[in-house]
Amino acid sequence: MTGKERVLATLNHQKTDRVPWIPFTGVHAGALKGYSATEVLTDSQKLYESLMEAYKLYQPDALPVVFDLQIEAEILGCKLVWADEAPPSVADHPLEETTDLPCECLMPTRESGRIPFVLDVMSKMKASVGDDIALYGLICGPFTLASHLRGNNLFMDMILDEDYVHKLMEFTTTVSLKMVDLYLEAGMDVIAVVDPLVSQISPEHFTELCHESFKTVYDYIRAKGAKSSFFVCGNATRQLEVMCKTGPDSISIDENVDMKSAKEITDSYNIAIGGNIPLTTLMLHGTQQENMKFVVNMLDTLSHDNLIIAPGCDMPYAVPADNSIGIAQAILETDAVREMVKNYEAPKEDIHVELPDYASLERPLVEAFTLDSATCAACTYMMGAMNVAKEHFGDRIDLVEYKFTEKENIARCVKMGVKNLPCVYVNGELKWSSIIPSREELFKTIEGLL
Known part of the structure; x- marks a missing residue:
């Protein structure tokens, strides 16, 4: 054929x-x-x-x-x-x-x-x-x-x-x-x-x-x-x-x-x-x-x-x-x-990742785990929602994106227990996984931590 x-x-x-x-x-x-x-x-x-x-x-x-x-x-x-x-x-x-x-x-x-x-x-x-x-x-x-x-x-x-x-x-x-x-x-x-x-x-x-x-x-x-x-x-x-x-x-x-x-x-x-x-x-x-x-x-x-x-x-x-x-x-x-x-074993990479001390944060921390918001449309709009929140709350919150294309972030996902991309953690707790929150839901979640 x-x-x-x-x-x-x-x-x-x-x-x-x-x-x-x-x-x-x-x-x-x-x-x-x-x-x-x-x-x-x-x-x-x-x-x-x-x-x-x-x-x-x-x-x-x-x-x-x-x-x-x-x-x-x-x-x-x-x-x-x-x-x-x-x-x-x-x-x-x-x-x-x-x-x-x-x-x-x-x-x-x-x-x-x-x-x-x-x-x-x-x-x-x-x-x-x-x-x-x-x-x-x-x-x-x-x-x-x-x-x-x-x-x-x-x-x-x-x-x-x-x-x-x-x-x-x-x-x-x-x-x-x-x-x-x-x-x-x-x-x-x-x-x-x-x-x-x-x-x-x-x-x-x-x-x-x-x-x-x-x-x-x-x-x-x-x-x-x-x-x-x-x-x-x-x-x-x-x-x-x-x-x-x-x-x-x-x-x-x-x-x-x-x-x-x-x-x-x-x-x-x-x-x-x-x-x-x-x-x-x-x-x-x-x-x-x-x-x-x-x-x-x-x-x-x-x-x-x-x-x-x-x-x-x-x-x-x-x-x-x-x-x-x-x-x-x-x-x-x-x-x-x-x-x-049949007998091949993949080499193991020992990449050390330090997680934030979530119990001692000065302000709410929003962590977006994406494949890459520049290339993945679902990740783009998930990150877009988080950027709207950052624009609204300004310095009252911290926002970071971890792109899965980088080895260190793959190790971070493993340590955090991330199962699906894109997803968002707030103060170390999974809030949204493969579903983009509405502006109202997102803001309400963050305001509850301020």
């Missing part, structure tokens, strides 16, 4: 010769050619060269063409902050001070924003490898796009103004459908709806405010004869059932979710599942043997039907190429790799 046949067969719930492997290279592809994240997200030739290098090195069954959740937001008026080793982040929110909806004239077209760049690289990839591997077109999901437009006020709207949220979601859903059309016309085989913020709300809010939007998008993709994937980041365990009910062909999860338990749920709906190789502890900071052993263990403990092996989300820029090559080898030559790593 070709990689493309293997992926499409999996999404059609058919038997395959082996489990498909999809490295979500994102801006990491640029690192393989020495290009910055900004370069590969604005220059189609540089991104094309980078993707072809990933294709050559990682032997994938599919590749995402562009992994950037800010493309639609930029078209709709959000200003972006660019970085060398991460996708851009949204710097402002056009609807933060108004409940008006964006003008229909801003709907994406072939000429909007960076769409010409995206379609150009899609055309190049389709011509070069489109018969061999499946190509994924990634769009920003309607709920995360609504957050880009409205900012953290959206979470208060969900409580106080559901009618407005419904109207905003109708608008962002229409944007999603426009993007689907553009990417399917460009020859994409799978449309991945990437919506990390879904993990930060309750299943009840999802069902009431988001279900119809996502179901509309997946039904539309299916009617167009293509396949779909529902990407979510963070601890989406409580959301899996309601996500399945929207009808995607597959769901992709990260390391915050137990893969075995998640697969039991998706299997009950006959939906394929992908993930959840840890991005930082394993792919970024682990050894090649650790990566190989993790994947072999996945293959040995999970049923292979409806299964895709992939990173939990887009790979960090600086992931060593050898680690992804090792993952590919573990999938392509599982028996040999199993024997190779």
Whole structure:
């Protein structure tokens, strides 16, 4: 089977010769050619060269063409902050001070924003490898796009103004459908709806405010004869059932979710599942043997039907190429790799971390544990809520972010007993885990400690 046949067969719930492997290279592809994240997200030739290098090195069954959740937001008026080793982040929110909806004239077209760049690289990839591997077109999901437009006020709207949220979601859903059309016309085989913020709300809010939007998008993709994937980041365990009910062909999860338990749920709906190789502890900071052993263990403990092996989300820029090559080898030559790593023990790093003396704090201490608020949308909005609190309370509170991309902070998470990201501790006590608090709830919690 070709990689493309293997992926499409999996999404059609058919038997395959082996489990498909999809490295979500994102801006990491640029690192393989020495290009910055900004370069590969604005220059189609540089991104094309980078993707072809990933294709050559990682032997994938599919590749995402562009992994950037800010493309639609930029078209709709959000200003972006660019970085060398991460996708851009949204710097402002056009609807933060108004409940008006964006003008229909801003709907994406072939000429909007960076769409010409995206379609150009899609055309190049389709011509070069489109018969061999499946190509994924990634769009920003309607709920995360609504957050880009409205900012953290959206979470208060969900409580106080559901009618407005419904109207905003109708608008962002229409944007999603426009993007689907553009990417399917460009020859994409799978449309991945990437919506990390879904993990930060309750299943009840999802069902009431988001279900119809996502179901509309997946039904539309299916009617167009293509396949779909529902990407979510963070601890989406409580959301899996309601996500399945929207009808995607597959769901992709990260390391915050137990893969075995998640697969039991998706299997009950006959939906394929992908993930959840840890991005930082394993792919970024682990050894090649650790990566190989993790994947072999996945293959040995999970049923292979409806299964895709992939990173939990887009790979960090600086992931060593050898680690992804090792993952590919573990999938392509599982028996040999199993024997190779059966006695391997990962080296233990002794990183000393000093925790604050929480009993003797001068003022309330808010600690946000994130994957990285500059690259993870769920973390961005969790940290955004904390920054609002800092602006309000000023020097009366202390605020610190611990990014999981740094080894010392990984050790800190272990010592603190952090289970899921993003989460927030106040005075050493876990207050919010994978759910963004409303402004009212956040302020009330802090005021109770002043």
